[in-house]
Amino acid sequence: MKNSENKGGNEEIASLPPSTDSAIELKNITKRFGHVVANSDVNLKVRTGTIHGIVGENGAGKSTLMNILFGLYKPDSGMIFLNGQAVDVNSPEKSIALGIGMVHQHFMLVPTFTVLENAMLGNEGSMLLRSGEEVVLDRLKGLSNNYGLDVDFEAIISDTPVGMQQRVEILKALNRGAKILILDEPTGVLTPQETIGLFDILRSLREQGVTIILITHKLKEIMSITDTVSVMRGGKVVANFSTEKTSPEELAENMVGRKVLLSIEKPTLKVGKPVLEVKNVSHESKDGVLVLKNISFDLKEGEILGIAGVAGNGQSELLDILSGIETLQIGQITVNDKTILPFQDWNSKKAREFGVAHVPEDRHKRGLVLPFYNYENSILGYHRNENYSSGFLMDKRKILNFVDDLVENFDVRPRSSSISSGKLSGGNQQKLVLAREIESNPNILLVGQPTRGVDIGAIERIYEDLMKLKSKGTAILLVSVELDEIMSLSDRIVVMNQGTIVGETNSSNATELDLGKMMSGLEQV
């Protein structure tokens, strides 16, 4: 271990004299929810005018800590110092008044308001809206020029791209006088180019003395933008690093508490015949928007085809149609030599009968019935199968036998058949869904966002399972917004933008930059 790591990160900070150059100092923060300790004796110090990263797996306590700082939770014990002064942050209003701004992972904007109306929310300038608008607009234009926060003040939020919505959030915080900015997973919804733009903004904010806390699980981003970084695990700060003195491997190791392999062994395999052919599929959403335009591709045995793209560019709809959740409207799909035509009887039940398994993008809404026990969820979608039932009755003993093997073979923790799946961690929930779908022996597997909200340890395992399935000859369609994931798992990559396929490439000669350009619709290949 490097000497920069220490037990709880306490001694290093505690040994330093209280200084006024730290914008934020948290001392011995502890927060419990019932018997769960979300934050245990956390110490954190962020110097004024720096970008400080906080990394950690899901449930490591990052969000709780930031919510304490933002006044949403009250710590059970511990102290908060701002610029060397002890403060009592007991509400978000107080926190805003103290100059703390927070940009949430899910934006808190009114979709029907204009950018200006949203940015001035909470600081309207004067009693009358009209005169307030002028005051605020002046101030916002100043801020926007200073920091390169390029926005269109007249635009309605719902018409603006996510990148701009995020800039509006930042403007909103600055307009309220934020000197400390907390960003929670800010890049999850951005293209690589937009991420670069965001980081430029953050750097110029830093230059002007704004202190930034960046919460993320992307180690690459930590490495590229932060000055210092804290690693949280199990509610504690387990290590503090100066960014230039650490490496992604070291951070990952601290996050998980053991060595992790960040690279994946891809089995080289000869691909077989095409098992899924998609021809000229278009789709109109319920509100009449054309979400898929003339999509065609095929998928072969033993192949992983990655679909890259920023969220909301038609990938979800494509998965829904292929898995039978949505009706096919235009085009043609051939699954294992069976052809599906528009408005034919095509549903999830049939898809499963045709050998298509589906790990849905949203395991909470789709993949699992959260209040159900594991044994009930282990057969969701396959409950009509004669392995688990006789006649109209369910065979509980057979199901229990099945699920016991399942949690054992796929390392679902805790290894219990009768715990509500809602109580499992995200990673274990995902392992359960993946296990169920793999156990159905599909020859086509549709996978959406396999590692969203999943901790690193589980990610490793999920990748392994996918690779094992691939080497058995199963064709895998992988939809993910994580470009790294697409690039490291897929054999072939297609990129989607605004409902069309804008490019296709072999993963061996794909670069992040090229893919990013395609994702933003700038370039066709």
Place this chain on the structure above:
Amino acid sequence: MSDSNIIPKWLSVGVIPLMNLFLAFCVSGLFIFFIGENPFRAIFVMIKGAFYYPGAIGYTLYYTTNFIFTGLAVALAFHARLFNIGGEGQAYVGGLGVGLVCLIFDQHVVGFLVTILAILGSVIFGAIWGIIPGYLQAKRGSHIVITTIMFNFIAAALMVYLLVNVIIEPGQMSPETRDFASGVGLVQIHILAKYLGLEMAMSPLNLSFIVALTVSVGFWFLVWRTKFGYEVRSLGHSETAAIYAGIKVSSTIIIVMAISGGLAGLVAINELLGVHNKLLLGFTAGYGFTGIAVALMGRNHPVGIFLASLLFGALYQGGTELDFEFSSITREMVLLIQGLIILFSGALAYMLNPLVERIYIKYYGNYNNA
């Protein structure tokens, strides 16, 4: 993490409902105190009225029977996340099924067979009254709460029309059909007991009670042991997950509403085949609505529903006694007590959870959850 995960089951389904009940009685006691009566004596009278006097238990269980049927009806729909407010109407129309079968067949067919057919009639007619709102919800998106409420009114109007104009016994003023032929109907328990050589006080308790218990067991089996029950519960917890699992949402909704309506329709066998021996106006007397509270309080489980039904049965019966015993406590006062129980056990069912959780954590908080 969700709050309900913190405290163990015996607290959340055992102690907390009892505390709710206790609170409801405390507040009721305050009201009784304010109108100048002794709340303790009132409770004593009520308990005696429900369980002590000869035949009291019979009456209590007779009411209980109705609440089991309507409670199960609401609970089944609730497992599919459907709020069936239409138990009242479904029970009423179920009565029409009983009435029609009896009036058409009782002169020609043996009583036993007519009774069986009449039971089927109550289920089928109740089911039809459930299927229509179910269909409208499933295929047309009309909200089931609105349609089932409306169907209560339609049922009431339909029955008034039929009983006043069509199936009324000719030559009489009250809106009732003629009596069903002797031999048709469900035997009352005290008569049955007499055949077996046991002496029991007279009460309207009849074989429907046995039917209700059997149906309760069947309900448990259906919901927790069959594929259909699995699909219903999946749908109830998460419609998106149900669609993902290939469950046909609309047909499941329609079938659930059919069974739910059929269960509510069974109230008619207790009332008409067991007691009145004819079809008459307004025999449902709000049992369908109380079924909502019963299901809420019984947490949609047959055991809970049985206990809640017993409580409401005792309240109905004991309440009558209260009305009888005290001049200042009227029928309305009894309704108020029932209302308070529904309020505390149903609407405010989770009010005490945070408090109990805090106390529980304080004393058992340091145990480790893996």
